[in-house]
Amino acid sequence: MRQALYAFIKSVHKFLAHIFHEYNTKLPYLITIIIALMVVVGGINLFIELTETLKTELLARYDSSITEYIISYRSPSLTSYFKFVTNVGDFYGYLIVLGIFLVVSLFVFKRWKFVAQATLVLALATVSNMMLKRFIDRARPGIEHLVSVETLSYPSGHAMSAMAFYGFLIFLVTKFDIHRIAKVLILTVLVLLILSIGISRIYLGVHFPSDIAGGFIAGFIWVVFCVLVFYLIEIFRRDSQT
Template sequence: MEDKMDIKNSKVAFGGIVLSILLFILTIIAVSNEGELAFDRAITDFIHTLIPSSLDPFFEGVSELGDKIGIGIVALLFVILLWWKKKDYAGIAAFVLCVGLGNEVNKVVKDLIARPRPVTAHIQEADTLSFPSGHAMVGLLLYLFIAHLLAKDLKSNAAKLVLAGVAMLLILLIGISRIVLGAHYPTDVIGGFLFGGIWLFIWVFLYETYHERLNRRGEKRV
């Protein structure tokens, strides 16, 4: 029964990644042809209508959780936790490489696409490129990888769902904050989420495969 579930889950995951790759490619094609899309304008106007400007300070704080300093602090604290509590060296390596290299790959893609920021972007951000959103991508890598590793210690499926829900809500808020603050187009955020999901899948797959091999070696020695 478990083998059938694993096969089914693997097929779903593979299908999700293929779909994400296709959507990411389509998004690249769309943003390469125009600066601001009608879709971007519609979503941005809707969000600004829905969210009052009085909440800008809240979203500025949320945005900091996906910024370099926020990402660095959270990542460092989690690495310390993995080392001190779990001695999960493979987890530390995969986590650091996933987030660190993901940030650098994001910069490379930004240079290749070369999409300018929205005209409403802050001065310190206006000189940098826009697609895909680094906050959206790296925030997704950080908080979903943390949720994945923490979920291993949870026995209750309900607790795992709550953990995943909290992580995804935080990631969604980070993405919305970039639109609210005028730092990114909605398609930048969507592209960041899609690319982040693809990149995360690769590293989680490598991590799980590596651990399975270690477990098999341990069983043979015993």
């Protein structure tokens, strides 16, 4: 991805040089960022349009059947597990994970920027989720809630934040120079954690399955966008030093 992005920026350089004899050398980076923003905004608009068109009887049946299937497995042990998992995807859960990640980044990888990047991705997902909830204004499921909730339903904030935060950690782990078995183990745990957080919200009765799907999609958009921007910054700094 980095090579493709770098090649794209270089092609923009050549294109602008052909049209303009003198131009700001940072313009290609600005153009790339604008394109990335357009992609994200376009993705959000598509997400909203799809959300509006999916408010049909078919979706209601889909949500109902999946919810009934998942809650049919309710048991004291599973309830305890999913309550724990849903807390991992909540405010205090992220504080603990960020604290652990900070220690690992500082003392193992000697890089604090990873924590700053992960925190930024999480913040963007959280703020945008609140905006989307207010815009779409979907009520919670009318079934028994095993945990207390106060906000609106769509998209799921837990699912969106989990995909954005833990999804970005997955990206970072793929870059870390660690033992292959350890890397595979960490990646597996993170993937299972994302899925478990999403399922927990259905199991606990506080979200429709479509809420979770929407949250995962929106969170993934933020992961892709932030990875692109961070690569741009890295390339920009490298070019500035040469």
